[in-house]
Amino acid sequence: MGIQYRIPFCFLSFPVLLIVFTIPSQHCSATDTLTQSQQISVGQTLISAGQVFELGFFIPSNSSKQYVGIWPKNIPINDRKVVWVANRENPLTVTATDSGPSNLTIGKDGNLRLLDGMNNRVWLTNVSVRSNNSIVMLSDKGDLTLVDSVSGLTLWESFNYPCDTYLPGMMIGMNTTAGEKRFLSSWRTEDDPSPGEYVCGFSVDTPPQAFIWNGSKPYWRSGPWDGSKFIGVEDMDSGYSSGFNLVHDDQQGSVYLTWHNYNTSEIQFMFLTPDGTLKIMVGNEQVKNPYVNWMAPRNRCDIYGVCGPFGVCNNNTSPNCECLKGFVPSSTEEWWKGNWAGGCVRKTELLCEKNTSSLASSGKAQNDGFWKLSSMKLPDHYEYLYAEDSSGCQQWCLSNCSCVAYAYVTGIHCMVWSGGLMDIQQFSLAGNDLFLRLSYSELGKDMKNKKFFISFTTISGVALLGAFMYGMHKWRANQRVKRENMRKDFKMVDSMDTSELPIIDFDKILVATDNFSTTNKLGEGGFGPVYKGRLEDGQQVAVKRLSRHSGQGVEEFKNEIVLISKLQHRNLVRLLGCCIEGEEKLLVYEYMTNKSLDTFLFDATKRVKLDWTKRFHIIQGIARGLLYLHRDSYLRVIHRDLKVSNILLDNDMNPKISDFGLARTFRVTQELANTHRVMGTFGYMSPEYAMRGLFSEKSDVYSFGVLLLEMVSGVRNTSFHYHEKYLSLLGYAWELYNEGQASDLVDEVMVGSCSLSEVMRCVRIGLLCVQDHVADRPTMSIVVLMLSNEMDLPHPKQPTFSIPSLSDADLRSQCNKICSINEASLSIIEGR
Template sequence: MGNGIQYRIPSAFLSFPFLLFVFLAIPSQHCTASDTLTQSQQISVGQTLISSGQIFELGFFIPGNSSKQYVGIWYENIPIHVQKFVWVANRENPLTVTATDSAPSSLTIGKDGNLRLLDGMNNTVWSTNVSVHSNNSIAVLSDRGDLTLKDTVSGLILWESFNYPCDALVPGMMLGMNTKTGEKRVLSSWLTAEDPSPGKFVCGITPETPPQGFMWNGSRPYYRGGPWDGWRFIGIPDMGQGYTNGFNLLPDHQQGSVYLTMDTNNTSHLKIMILTPTGTLKIVHWDEQVKNWYVSWQAPINPCDIYGVCGPYGVCNKDGTPICECVKGFVPNSTEDWRKGNWAGGCVRKTELLCQKNTSSLASSGKAQNDGFWKLSDMKLPDHFKYLYYEDSSGCQQWCSSNCACVAYAFVTGIGCMVWDRGLMDIQQFSFSGNDLFLRLSYSELGKDKKNEKFVISFTTISGVVLLGGFMYGLHKWRANERLKRENWRKDFDMDDTMDTSRDTLQENVQSSELPIIGFDKILVATDNFSTTNKLGEGGFGPVYKGKLEDGQEVAVKRLSRHSGQGAEEFKNEIILISKLQHRNLVRLLGCCIEGEEKLLVYEYMTNKSLDTFLFDATKRVQLDWVKRFHIIEGIARGLLYLHRDSCLRVIHRDLKASNILLDDDMNPKISDFGLARTFQVTQELANTHRVVGTFGYMSPEYAMGGLFSEKSDVFSFGVLLLEMVSGMRNTSIHYHETYLNLLGYAWELCNESRASDLVDEVMVDSCSLFEVMRCTHIGLLCVQDYAADRPTMSTVVLMLSHEIDLPHPKQPTFTIQGLSNADLRSQCNKIFSMNKESLSIVEGR
């Protein structure tokens, strides 16, 4: 045994036969702990590898009272009686120590460069079994719990345990698949609590769009978490949203891959997801005070969580008696089975749909339209959906109405249009956080309820007439006064003659986008006639006002500037784009208004305004500790990934900057201002423009100097924003240092001199994870490399932020370090670069 391997006896071996065996096997020399196994070393019983941060340990172990021996990975500082083995190498081929063994079992690196587990007779029990071009390989145990086999010549990772999960998902590990390569990464339960061999339960991600979280019992579906909406699986109501659940789903449609990761920003907080032998999926956390694990979430937890317990068209309600009932318009397939509590047969339609009776004749007569939809609220949406990529909410209903095979539809924020053309399976009634499902029913089924509705409406109408008469006089006088105010106000408004988009054209675009139109009168009331006290700010598009609609909802109203030559084009572009985009990290457009010369956009109101109001403010930026900043960084990255790869329109934003990142009540980021955004074809990688618009300091070199833009243009802007988040300084401000033109050059020089910690914003030095901040700085420099081909894609950036892949060395950005320290050059720079308060254009102002 060479030096570098630690000898220790895990508590799992404290039985007399193994104590005797271990002591006989251990040499008398003293060895120090190491995280690396070389070809000149081996690990035998009683020896372990320990990660550099002393978080994980690898070695031999015996589970419980078993007589079988395994090599696995566990937490180094957790007592053995509550230990969680997060990975097992030879789970299908356990070692059995016998008296005939000529030598102890060992883990070594063979002559072919592969990791090999040898039994006492020197037979290979388990091997990494990969193609190694040279035999210069080492094995390293990381602080993430990942055992990697590396080629010391090329530096390439040849094999890693994270690619072969067992029953545990640890932060940094990925579950999912690649449909092009056939790779699948799933959790598989132990057979029993003392037998690590693969059990009958498997948990993973489905390849459909959007992907679902799923558990199988053998080949049969057992539990379903529902589709991913960008922040969570919608079939898990108590999962939490966004950063609170710690999960990330990373789809890449072009690569044919989708992976789920679980991350935690606090490396000292141990958190894992375990699939138990009994088919329960648990998220457990380590409590250092009580020295034990506690469960924060688990599923399934009630009978309704079991897949399809109520059969097709049966809805399960855990609080119901019985728990199963048929959806409206359906009856049990077998009344006798239903009475006995055997609901698996499900339900059948009570009244045939009109469109199914005689499709041709009904279509000509128009009667097929009499079939309607019944709304079911707070539902776990059924399995076996079809995803309609390009349909909005009204188009979703229209598609389902015009297809008789469509039995239901739903439109979910963050996903879009989902339709069903077969038996609705695995429906559950939630008490909260469910979704609306619109079920297709015949007219007769809808009519029974419509009679009651008509009675209620009639009664309400008669009662309302009595009150309406007294209200009309006051309303008439108020509207007359408001009309006079508006006419006087409009006399002062003179629209610029250079506006290149007509009112009629804009009206057509609004109608085609099916965006709600809000009356100008309502906007005037909401904003108190655009009073200065309600003004939130002003950008290149025009002023933005805070308002409150009639229903009490607070909104932000963006009003087209009369002096903006680009305004109408931006207005049209934003309507077309953002009305079709649905993601948690994109600001939501609620409606618009075109009346006379007025053109306005109405957005959800963000309480905390924009990121720059915190980040670049000497007092407010204290509120942005590193945890909040990293959450914001992750959210922006996920929003950009959606725009570039996962939305129905492939969108390049072109003006990503701190002032265009809005923050909600929980400081979750939302990308805004799509006036300059452009769409790409799926196969298109690059575009050119003669009209270069955007903000200096955030523009990529190829765009600023040549008008070329692509996804990598947004990646450059994201890199700048990332460095600003780390430092708390604007990129184009040269006031913080005399030597550098901008923040990029300053950051590069500090990293090059191993002084990257000097870049960290002083207000968060004591609260941040220095390793994580340095990694983000590194990622930022990779994003701002001069050549677009050198920059990572946003899907790669998200993986980098999740610590999923190693970081290459960035190339030095050009035009960042000032070669001559003369005042004239600095003065020039002050004139060239904006302070990022407003968007500027190389060719034209914005």
């Protein structure tokens, strides 16, 4: 029933906490708004417009104290869960001396306040900005907002002050620079909403991980975020199926988890129980009673550090704890009693810890090595290192005696550990490889057994191998010649790391594409033609074939392989393999059923299929993909050619950024780069890049702003012409925004069916992204927050739009001597 979420944040085990509370049956007329001339008293409620959530007074079972809270409306009273409590630390008590009922009202200063029966203030929103036009609204997401009805400015919202429950649309996390923390805190008991012992939030690690703390002591840990999931949660889905995304910015010191519910027919929420269990609950019209869809911790091994340092927990064995290879219990007596907290200690000292001079002189010294442990929940207290590849990670660890283990994880890359390895778990599914540092003597024992086994199997297999020797000799000779030819072809890309990228035989690609048949041709760009194909195993693929006459060449081909083979994100296209044979250079990608975004957006008949819900879904996906490239990927990549035709759509209309031939990588500390080879597409290039060759993350932000305005309007920026006054879409959008008529920009096929406020927000974000000055543009982490409707937007300044305002003829005349222009890109052919 419903979407199965498998996540890592802070959610698991024990029976679900469903609060039984008393709510008077009578209520006021079903309205979602409270004005300054109204109030809510006991027995009256606010109800969201779609009848999803309700706000009112309630009394928990076995209690006489009264609270104001929010709960799902269509769930039976006995099974309802209060998802937010206003006065959780200051309950109301009814006494005989009360002059009247308690009530919730808006004061003269514009603050929402809760008054008791003696008219004493019990709770208020405490907004410093005074407003005479404040209203309170309850949304279908369960968010209670205090809004200035004239300016539309949100003054306060309950989503910024979570209690024990996390709802889709909320952002849970922190900003260390601003001193903000939005963590979940459990109820004290099932009948007492006051803050309890357990808190769920994020650590300041890089990359971040989620924790449940019991006071200041860790109770459960999710493992680090790899760009699509928390790797320490065994059954967590990655991608859109989970609905979760982590937005973090190391420079701002911020990390926030967002949650989107794609199934609007379901009510979903997660909450932290009084006993420290994090649960995801699901309910809908068919299933009135919410059921537990996920929870953590769910078994003994999920409890933080249950086996102590260098101990590993396996829920499928008895006893659950054992020491890692090369380690023994620190106290055998306690260990066999089941007291594992003391953990394990190393049996044999590492070579680097000894005085090795005498060993070295005698020739007996043997280097330490690494033992591979598979399917592991990686330990806590890791250190992230910027490393080129797994061998560099291994060498760093081997050259530092304090390093006791390392791991190389897709999406995170190099992680190393020193000190005791804490909170390790053996998974049945998923997990990662952990390489544990051991002395040579510990590794050598296993090598002896392996050598015996290898010798035995080798001798017994000689007879069988001999029978096939002659035939295999000829076949291998042919293969060696073929590989040698391929190695020669790869000399042009000798700096590439293709160790993890399959090399696909050219003959197989010929068969897959029916000899590059025109009927299989999907399109053509600056790189060359793209063909649809089907491999031997039946998998559909898209094959990019580098054209001999392409403005792009070896550098772009190499760039695409190096980058995409190392980047993994649900909003980036996946590279399946490559082929180089003679002059043929081909890239093989996953096939995108719906091709590129421009085939829908700029087609008069197809664009009706892109309603605003789909467009906004695509916009958010592109933003998350860019955020991964800029901040979450260890490579830190600037795309440099973001445009609608480089956004591919899968069968579910999920966007995937493609074409990384022009992308450039940045060092972690690098903010700006310069090139004499300006490459990209007019109309999408930022002014500082087009005119001076300067590019940064903000160059991609500019391109994203152009794309965002194209998504809203359904009009291509590079072909826009409305009036002599407006020679670019950007100029036209600014004028409409400045005159308060931005709604005129909306694509006519969406008028009447879209969320106008959401569209107008996107127009404003688009204009902020295309500001002339780099400093005036937001980062992609801020853009993601803006799209999530989680922050107020500044007003954009009027851009000059100097480059986009040129006509195609003007562009060609200006670039006549220094550039070549094709359908996809502009290139100034100089060294970079």
